Amino acid sequence: MQRHRFDFTVLDETDTYLVVDKPAPLQIHPSKPRDAGLTLWDGLRHLLCFELSNGGQISIINRLDRETSGLVLVAKTSATARRFGKAMLRRQIHKSYLALVHGWPAWEDLTEMSPILRAGDVQDSPIYVKQIVHENGQACHSEFRVRQRFEHRGEPFALVEATPHSGRMHQLRVHLSHNGHPVVGDKLYGTDETLYLAIVGQGWTAELASKLLMPRQALHSHQLKLEDEYGTLSWSAPLPQDMSDFIIQG
Template identity: 30%
Template structure:
């Protein structure tokens, strides 16, 4: 009886229809959890009611609440009594543009900058700065994520792509899904014993007991693949290039940590710095000056959805990462140019 009442209440509401393109960030999610994440104004229980009332379609078809969505799918949601959309507050800030044309904006995100509004961060994010720029962006990511095709963690610096239209967004999202986007990250990791190169393949999901963290040591239908190559070593650390073939949240940080080589400065997924008393002390001191995780989205290569041209966009290293290279890996100074 209760379900019938809930559906009756939903059927009496006015609806506003919104359509979302599933990106890699939500690949493999349950449909009810995905809808709740895409539409901040509704809870998971409301999402379940909408699914039961046939107000949610996946690629035009009705699906159960536990159905697993995949990147590239389209989810259409009829949102009940949609309130007036919250206006995103423009925030002043340098966008640090490294590439722009009529269709795409590529930025070098500074470390410490949150990408989009969320709990505790309603202003001062990269999205707020995009709004302040006066440009037009795609809407497929939802009202709080204009133009965002992918994202970077708060502490991660480097290349992030912004789509100026829905057609471009769809084209880029398809390439991410089909693994046609080549991404390279620079990372400084603890332990010089890391192999010259390798590939890490694992299931991937939230860590049992702490859903804020992720792990590759769970049974899941979500796979994660990271390739890496070691560029240089010292007695304490190594400089590696990591290439994620999938786009799971915290993927590189998790994979390198669970390999036994956590990223310097990462307080979530491992010991952040060499142990006290590590030598040489001058090197250990330089490493401790890195106050965030030493991960930089170095380059992204993709095919332009409109022109068909293959582009590779490289983000110069930020000041803190340059200092780390200069003091710890002087033989790799060419990376700083």
Template identity: 35%
Template sequence: MPSKHMLPKGQRRRTVKPEYRATRGIEPPAPPVIPTVDFGDDAEAEDALHTFTAAPEAAGLRLDQYLAHAIPDISRSRVQLLIEHNQVRVNGTPAKPKQKLHGGEAIEIEGAPHPPPLHAFPEDIPLTILHEDKHLAIIDKPAGMMVHAGSGATDDARNHGTLVNALLHHFGKLSDVGGELRPGIVHRLDKQTSGIILVAKDDSTHRKLSEMFAERQLEKTYLALVHGHIVRENTTISLPIGRDLIRRTRMTTRRSAESEGVRPAVSHVKVLKRIASPYGPFTLVEVSIETGRTHQIRVHLQAMGHPVVGDTLYGAPHHVGQLPDTLSLDRNFLHAAHLAFHHPQTRKAMQIDSPLPPELQQFLGAIGVN
């Protein structure tokens, strides 16, 4: 079944680059500003009953959408959890997540809208350790593993199976600079991205590594497979990145560089191989980054018109041509393959490589790459 992101049939050879260039830097219409609700000193009390009136700006919004905007620092998933547990009532009636508001409704929330803060905990999860010494460790993270639980997570499956939990089991003590949810974590990889991640065991090493990242003293190289043929052998993408104001799970290059939260980002793309397969054209690329913005490589490659294979959030099709479902990717074809830096304590030159995971090698073989 064609992806909803594809152009209509008959137009799929048409480039969308002119439309993209025409709208670059143009701010999308700003959503209405939702007034926040202040619950006062009993905001975290488990037995409290919070009552307030939906603002007029809530008209037309779903209840979970409105509450996620009106209650500071609460996630939409947390709102939905409160509703599922019958802790939210609208005009005295148990609420439903998809319930539309008109503004002016009486809303009641039982208990604390925010869960108690989480702490990472040790879990016996296998790890591939590429290097370890008394100051740091270098891990080969598989796709599908979150680096750490999000700050809005509750004590459920989202706080289990993380890289941090595995690290605590294997190493015990890690640096505290990143806080109780992120011990040892100096930088991150997206959940569906695999490869090299650097972990600090002590605070001094963590701070020095953070400075090295900030000053671009580490060389990080990724491998990616993208849709289409990239024409130029080498391309530098220098497009600022910010949160998509409409789809909050995405980042975008289409906001003005002067907008709040938009930050500079630079990626260097080198073509390794152009692939003409029975399932469509692809390009295998090597990407090095000067900055480390959220989803940076994925967003920049999408901005080129060449989304990463498997990355349906940024426009890749859910199915690749007539490729059998057994060979379809349930992850992004993006892998942190190489890291070069000088050890922050010993100053020894470090060169670390991570081989392409088997599922990505298998996919390349399926499209005819030997």
């Protein structure tokens, strides 16, 4: 296991791919000029400079929000990128996340099939990217399992394993919020969406910290498994320190 100077950890590497554990809030790709040199993409270019100079490439297969930590699969050759890309399209790459959520769910296991669409398509919404459960939305399938119930500052919380079986934007966060258990630190689907607008407008403040409890959404890409005609590959990433501390320091 190798810690890189961009603060991601290499969990597995071969001649054709590598798997990294991305911390939050490291961004995957630059989206603005000021992001240049500060993203996972930049770190990978530095790490794989020898491969790139000898005809290799960097293809990031699964993308995570900057506030989501965990496993990212990266192809180093065009053939492997094609293999992994086809596996994604054929749903042969299976993902599992861990999330800290508000409250103690009344269920141990939950299958959620509620459809999702962009909120602004059916109602006024000040946040363009926000998604909601709606009967006119696209089919969506998530599964949840409670891994642990605990208290933090005298309030109930739970560690939940979350598995998406479809690829809708923000689906795990939307489905958890829809069921009354938003992800801790979620500025968009948490207890108050105005917190998202406040952060955009004024940045992080002590008041926001007290309301959100964590500076990022407590969602972690925990397991990846690829099953195709070439074989089976699987990886796991441990719960990150900030989420572990939230449980321990209850």
